[in-house]
Amino acid sequence: MSPRPARSAPRSRLLTWLTAVGAITALALGCPGTSVAADRPNPPVSADVPAPAAFLRGTLQPDVSPPGANDWKCRPTAAHPRPVVLLHATWTNAHMNWSGLSPLLKRAGYCVFAPNYGGQPGVPFKGSQHIPDSARDIARYVDRVLDATGARQVDLVGHSQGGGVLPRWYLRFEGGTNPANPAKNKVRRFIGLAPSNHGAGASGLGNLSTALGLNSTVSLVLGQAYADQMPGSRVNTTLDRDGDTQPGVDYTTIVTRYDEVVTPYHNQFLKAGPGATVRNILLQEICPQDLSEHISIAYDSNALQLVRNTLDPAHAKPVRCRLSAPLIGG
Template structure:
């Protein structure tokens, strides 16, 4: 007996879901360079960290990319940096939070000191490009650490917007941070060393308490947080969101329900998240974000 076909709206919905799932799978496969395997020369070859770049009228502020824990100025941005360069931005990335004798794996030093490194790097970018302000885009710790610079180091006068991809704005557990280790072969040995950058990120730490005392934001800066409900590192994922008068909190699955990105992939390969980053950097020309951006 021939079974009745599904109604056309159901079939169409399934087709859309399958297409979206295919897109998500492609995003997850996009990282062809293993984390930790790239080297510094990759960045200029891909068009970012070009110190001769001058911002255009369309994109008048340079973008500074701030990597996450165990990351570095190249590995974290092999997809996003070229994505923004292609759209006409001057893009720069830095290394911060280095431990003596530990190559490649950064973001492990005291976060207050890392914020000082960011401050110095932003000053260099502003001076070289002749701009008064920059926009910051950070992943994980890189989306949270800049808030210290904004709040305590005068960064509010130098930054137009901060976009955080899965930032641990209110801390996480050490167990959550150790879930990053499989993505960075050899990084597990670092847990036997002094890693203040990890301790600072634990929920309830002195650093997190001071960072959030008196409010999450500072006047004059536009904040965007992009989170995924599948985040296994910063949990609960809603702890990433900020409260304040100029904050936009975005859940990735509200834009694309079948996006399966978790903590690492939202910052390293997810084009849906990146489209929302582009919207945050240029809200006057924002376009709707869905599974096919």
């Protein structure tokens, strides 16, 4: 899909915005680092952690696992035979992203694993490196989970990059699937919350930086994952060339119409290819009053119930459509 240059927004305004964002992010990131899949001992499983508290602790202790995750002695049950691997978004970490869903799944009886990737230990904002490099790290991490648990397959749940181009690259190019024999796939279900499929237009700013040829420059500060997720990037065109899906995988996207990062929001939807199934869910078609946007969807109880229903459709429960607000969820 060819990006369309914006018809307004002066170049000087864009450069001012990029400079401000770059300065703030540079302070947070330091510099893009190597991927890490290491994890600290998981905190006790308790009540779900609110988004502000998770963000604060994830900033102060960026390598601590979310509650309930990374118990390497966990063994899957007959009721939940596949471990669930949670993949965080760009410029976050596992604790920030998954302190709501991880304890929810752990209490439901799942073995839950949540790696950090694409950033140095001790740096809060990870997921910034080149997406194919991160996909190789996720491949090694999934193999580690399979070896530790004795499971044959995992289910993936991801947010933004972690629900979009990163796992899609892993599934296609880094051994997550076996097109010649899908029964040997390492992944059965793949659920993307606000996934960064087909280009993150960022409410026009991403399209504009693409049109002006600034993505490489911005990525010097924000990390290569920025350019990789822009419309028309090499990562996106490579992934889209042979279709969205891999045989033998059940795909689900859970999308909010208020997404301000992966825009237009329907860019997040997938189209099923041979041997795959796709369910594209627009959150507001189920809960019209849901106000979650790109960030808060990971702490939206309505979206998280849809995740649970997708992981275990035989025991799906109705979504109660609770109030969920921008930035904090609910």
